[in-house]
Amino acid sequence: MTGELSPIDKAKFVAAKRAADFVEDGMRVGLGTGSTAAWLVRCLGEMVRDEGLKFKGVPTSTRTAELAREVGIEVISLDEAKWLDLTIDGADEFDTDLNLIKGGGGALLQEKIVATASDQMVVITDAGKEVETLGAFPLPVEVIPFGWQTTHALIEETLISMDVLGRSATLRMNGDRPYITDEGNHILDLHLQRIGNPRQLALVMNQMPGVVENGLFIDICDTVVIGYGDGRVEVRDINEGTVEHDRLDFVETDNLFTDLTD
Incomplete structure (x- = not known):
């Protein structure tokens, strides 16, 4: 009630x-x-x-x-x-x-x-x-399971050149196993704290092999x-x-x- x-x-x-x-x-x-x-x-x-x-x-x-x-x-x-x-x-x-x-x-x-x-x-x-600048909430990025650790490393390396404060990414878990989406993929949560240029980040993320889609809706x-x-x-x-x-x-x-x- x-x-x-x-x-x-x-x-x-x-x-x-x-x-x-x-x-x-x-x-x-x-x-x-x-x-x-x-x-x-x-x-x-x-x-x-x-x-x-x-x-x-x-x-x-x-x-x-x-x-x-x-x-x-x-x-x-x-x-x-x-x-x-x-x-x-x-x-x-x-x-x-x-x-x-x-x-x-x-x-x-x-x-x-x-x-x-x-x-x-x-x-x-x-x-x-509502936030002044996006990024306090971890940014989800959906990746295919094949080679996800390589994709993970590539994302963290790419974040060095992005306008963000944090640069770590963690694999989303469901208990002791990786979380699986409806499409059978994994999710990496990017802990960025602040995203200075969301449009640029969204474009760069989606150009990476292994990345299916990112959670920025621009x-x-x-x-x-x-x-x-x-x-x-x-x-x-x-x-x-x-x-x-x-x-x-x-x-x-x-x-x-x-x-x-x-």
Whole structure:
């Protein structure tokens, strides 16, 4: 129940609830991965059930697909959709230009493919994710398993010439084994502390053999919906240059808050 939610979870919930209003009948919508995106899927499931909302969702991970089906959302593949009206996803960090770091949940490759195949990307987040300069959150880089240690060494060597403070990279683990993405790859987390030129770093990372994709989302996000623990919501549209403020009341909804495991 909402009364049991932490302030951060309340912030994620109101951001997701507000962003759900962007979804209209007949849309093809990319559904993100992570704790905030899970709130969105739950909110959209309620709208499908209670308001008759009809849309098709394209999940960015197997766990998002499972949750979407569980709450009654029609799930299709990106190949079936071909192009999307909208993608709504979370972020690990965002700056004033709405550049993002994503991939903390391990789904950065599918998330970036889906987001760039959309007319609009809306990011839902809590206020704590906003930073002046990207880089405090480790930057995920998805790499193929073959020769990953060589790729790891190449990345650390290349970082010497980049505008960053830290230069170490660690293999993401799942217990005592390497974390495996939905595409069967590994993730290296780059501990950079500060990224002075995100655009340059993103381009350089993706030119390396063995690197599949990086978690820098540059010029992809159009709108950010920021939630606060007291119910306030801020909506920033970088294309229109507008900032809107709203407040959402918490409504006790058993169906929405029961068994939310993400």
